[in-house]
Amino acid sequence: MSESKGIWIWTSLSRPVFAVRNDSDQPIYQVRILGQAIEIAMVHAGSVRHATMMPEQAERFQFVQKCTGGILSPFESYLLLRGVKTLAVRMKQHDANGRVVAEFLEGHREVKRVFYPGLTSHPQHELAKRQQRGFGSMISIELGSLERANAFAKRLRLGFLAESLGGVETLVCHPATMTHAAVGAEERARLGITDGLMRISVGIEDVEDIVGDLEQALEQVG
Numbered sequence: 001m002s003e004s005k006g007i008w009i010w011t012s013l014s015r016p017v018f019a020v021r022n023d024s025d026q027p028i029y030q031v032r033i034l035g036q037a038i039e040i041a042m043v044h045a046g047s048v049r050h051a052t053m054m055p056e057q058a059e060r061f062q063f064v065q066k067c068t069g070g071i072l073s074p075f076e077s078y079l080l081l082r083g084v085k086t087l088a089v090r091m092k093q094h095d096a097n098g099r100v101v102a103e104f105l106e107g108h109r110e111v112k113r114v115f116y117p118g119l120t121s122h123p124q125h126e127l128a129k130r131q132q133r134g135f136g137s138m139i140s141i142e143l144g145s146l147e148r149a150n151a152f153a154k155r156l157r158l159g160f161l162a163e164s165l166g167g168v169e170t171l172v173c174h175p176a177t178m179t180h181a182a183v184g185a186e187e188r189a190r191l192g193i194t195d196g197l198m199r200i201s202v203g204i205e206d207v208e209d210i211v212g213d214l215e216q217a218l219e220q221v222g
Helices: 055-068 072-104 123-130 146-155 185-191 208-220
Strands: 008-010 017-020 038-044 049-054 114-115 138-143 171-173 196-203
Touching: 072 114, 072 138, 072 208, 146 196, 146 208
Parallel strands: 017 038
Antiparallel strands: 008 017, 038 049, 114 138, 138 196, 171 196
């Protein structure tokens, strides 16, 4: 997380473009940073789509899409429309569940550290409060070792072990051996991705069921 939460991209346009990636908290919870920007919206686990917020360049983008074929297929459009219809209510439940789960994990004896901007213990909690209307449902926890992480993952019953995120179901990922396995140990260490790190994408199931599943899995870690 950074103050701007974005990068400048130099293009052939008349001015540089400020790009914002926010697929973990969603633009629906992001306080508007600039008058115009490019942001990424994940409206459903099965559909990730880009939205350009540059009306003055609409004609140019339409021309590029027509020439290159960078457009949605009918089925992709269906997935997008299906997700948009329930995005607001799903995000409210994601956010509510995420806060409860983060507080539970922070107080559990087997969890060494919790990374979630909604917690007051997070070093960038105040920044998140300024930039966001909610904190979302993406949580990372440090369990201390690969053995402990494996023991935790194997005991999950409600949560699935998968690389995806943002779906209605709770998904758990071990970055060191899944999403960032090809990065290399040295680079993972620089990024803070340890063998004991687990990423949790909290779903919209009953929060007591989610907490209960995490609790019984954590009991096998010690």
